[in-house]
Amino acid sequence: MSDCRVIKLGGSMLDWQGFPDALQAWCARQEPMASVVIVGGGELVEAIRRLDRTHELSEGTSHWLAVKTLSVTARLAADLTAGAIMRQRLDEVDWTDGSRLQILDVLEFMQEDARSDDPLPETWEVTTDSIAARAAQRLRARELVLLKSALPNVDESGGVEDLAAAGYVDGYFPRCLPETMRLRVVNLRSDGFDEIRLRERERDPSLRSG
Numbered sequence: 001m002s003d004c005r006v007i008k009l010g011g012s013m014l015d016w017q018g019f020p021d022a023l024q025a026w027c028a029r030q031e032p033m034a035s036v037v038i039v040g041g042g043e044l045v046e047a048i049r050r051l052d053r054t055h056e057l058s059e060g061t062s063h064w065l066a067v068k069t070l071s072v073t074a075r076l077a078a079d080l081t082a083g084a085i086m087r088q089r090l091d092e093v094d095w096t097d098g099s100r101l102q103i104l105d106v107l108e109f110m111q112e113d114a115r116s117d118d119p120l121p122e123t124w125e126v127t128t129d130s131i132a133a134r135a136a137q138r139l140r141a142r143e144l145v146l147l148k149s150a151l152p153n154v155d156e157s158g159g160v161e162d163l164a165a166a167g168y169v170d171g172y173f174p175r176c177l178p179e180t181m182r183l184r185v186v187n188l189r190s191d192g193f194d195e196i197r198l199r200e201r202e203r204d205p206s207l208r209s210g
Contacts (some may be wrong), residue, residue: 004034004095004141008132008204010148011040020080023079023101026147026186032098036087037131038106039077044064044069049124063122070128071105078103088159092140106131109138121172129169133176143182151187156196163198 006175013019027035041048052062072149078084084101087093089108106128113119113134120134121124129146137145152168160174168185177183186195 002140004139006132006136007037007145009039011042012149013107014042022188027209029123034095035101037101037103038128039073041069049071060122067110071107074103111143127170130172130176137178146185147188149189
């Protein structure tokens with residue numbers, strides 16, 4: 001396990017003017033460590049979904065068009081977030097830099113994953129939730145944090161599968177997240193950055209009874 005966290009920044013944040021300040025305010029409250037950010041696709045990926053429904057694109061075509069839009073959202077988030085730096089590959093991550101967000105353009109990472117022995121499926125079942133989980137797995141990160149616009153409508157004592165069943169994460173996510181990795185979900189839009197620590201509850205039965 002490395003001193004690194006992977007952060008998935010939900011694409012729904014991108015049309016919120018306050019997200020850069022909220023992101024930095026949240027980061028200031030966290031334990032210092034290298035932080036790698038995967039940015040969701042937001043409305044750009046939704047446009048690909050609409051084109052897919054209209055033209056009945058192949059799953060592979062839809063998947064890679066969506067992945068390529070993530071280069072755009074990563075650059076947008078990096079430009080809007082003061083001090084953030086872009087990374088094109090996982091081997092560029094600076095493990096000693098806990099002061100700046102390192103925003104990953106996932107295109108090369110996904111191309112490499114596609115050539116691996118256990119690639120992510122090229123379907124709509126995989127979104128940036130699973131991409132972030134796969135990146136966290138490759139980096140052997142200490143934790144994965146999902147920054148979204150709301151907390152999931154699930155029991156706090158539930159597990160990762162409950163998140164997928166509720167539509168809060170994609171369907172492949174439970175199979176992609178390492179069993180021992182800490183998982184936090186955060187409502188970045190809330191004043192106090194409300195969060196649930198689901199994976200800690202799974203590991204510690206005493207937390208279920210509270």
